Amino acid sequence: MNADTGNMAGGAAEMLRFDRVSVTFARSGALTRLLRIGSGSPVIAVDDVTIAVPKGGSLGIVGESGSGKSTLVRAALGLERPSAGRILLEGSELGRRRGERERRALQMVFQDPGTTLNPAHTVRATLRETLRVHRMVPRGEVDRRVDELLDLVRLPTKTAGQRPASLSGGQKQRVAIARALSLEPEILFADEATSALDVVVQAAVLDLLKELRRETGVTLVCVTHDLDLVHYVCDDVAVLQAGRLIESGRVAEVLDAPQHDYTRRLIAAAPKLKVAAT
Numbered sequence: 599m600n601a602d603t604g605n606m607a608g609g610a611a612e613m614l615r616f617d618r619v620s621v622t623f624a625r626s627g628a629l630t631r632l633l634r635i636g637s638g639s640p641v642i643a644v645d646d647v648t649i650a651v652p653k654g655g656s657l658g659i660v661g662e663s664g665s666g667k668s669t670l671v672r673a674a675l676g677l678e679r680p681s682a683g684r685i686l687l688e689g690s691e692l693g694r695r696r697g698e699r700e701r702r703a704l705q706m707v708f709q710d711p712g713t714t715l716n717p718a719h720t721v722r723a724t725l726r727e728t729l730r731v732h733r734m735v736p737r738g739e740v741d742r743r744v745d746e747l748l749d750l751v752r753l754p755t756k757t758a759g760q761r762p763a764s765l766s767g768g769q770k771q772r773v774a775i776a777r778a779l780s781l782e783p784e785i786l787f788a789d790e791a792t793s794a795l796d797v798v799v800q801a802a803v804l805d806l807l808k809e810l811r812r813e814t815g816v817t818l819v820c821v822t823h824d825l826d827l828v829h830y831v832c833d834d835v836a837v838l839q840a841g842r843l844i845e846s847g848r849v850a851e852v853l854d855a856p857q858h859d860y861t862r863r864l865i866a867a868a869p870k871l872k873v874a875a876t
């Protein structure tokens with residue numbers, strides 16, 4: 599039942615697998631009708647993509663704008679329905695209807711935490727609500743857990759009393775990460791999660807993600823335009839072009855010795871911000 603035909607590294611257990619996944623969108627928008635373009639032909643946003651992510655691993659998904667990176671992640675989260683193929687979590691297919699455990703297992707940190715945090719709520723209220731709705735800890739332990747989560751993302755306890763408006767971009771992103779981790783996910787997805795932050799703050803949040811992966815064993819999937827980020831944070835990389843997987847493998851191999859012109863062009867186009875690759 600567990601079709602194990604893939605390319606996973608080093609025999610580690612597999613956490614996530616995209617198995618020949620395609621996602622198509624109908625061209626039905628008002629603009630399309632107005633311009634009378636492409637009516638009838640669907641947009642193939644993700645085209646027959648197979649990628650495996652080992653347990654505790656970290657995958658970077660790269661590719662030019664419109665290459666299908668976000669759509670692939672949204673399909674994993676159950677926000678888009680594949681038109682073909684399957685998505686497997688630890689060998690079990692993730693269906694359309696997901697149970698509480700499956701919903702919790704995959705969490706997302708978005709680019710702009712300002713829009714996903716309730717401006718009226720203090721940080722404590724935000725984290726409390728998530729913990730309560732999902733019954734993560736007994737009632738009497740909710741506040742202790744909030745403090746632990748803030749500690750986990752290196753925010754001082756007093757942050758609990760603040761509202762988003764009084765937090766910096768980096769602090770908001772840490773709160774968003776704490777909220778995602780409060781659900782004890784197996785996989786944390788970050789779609790351009792640090793691209794709105796300035797370089798120094800960005801580096802600090804990336805360091806945090808690396809440390810959290812080490813400390814909690816969470817599997818990381820980062821969508822980014824930033825190849826330095828992939829070098830710094832990820833073990834594996836998948837390169838998408840127009841919905842297709844062009845190449846994938848260990849970061850050191852793919853980015854240092856790309857097999858395809860498209861990957862070489864992406865590397866050549868990347869700004870050379872020097873982040874020490876470790």
Ligand SMILES: Nc1ncnc2c1ncn2[C@@H]1O[C@H](COP(=O)(O)OP(=O)(O)OP(=O)(O)O)[C@@H](O)[C@H]1O
Binds near residue numbers: 641642661664667669
């Ligand atoms: N809801 C939708 N309806 C129709 N087309 C869509 C929808 N979402 C995405 N697309 C199309 O699917 C393709 C892939 O989009 P996607 O957002 O996944 O790209 P991306 O790689 O994340 O790009 P970016 O780097 O700009 O975020 C694009 O052609 C996009 O226009």
Ligand SMILES: [Mg+2]
Binds near residue numbers: 667668669789
């Ligand atoms: Mg995107």
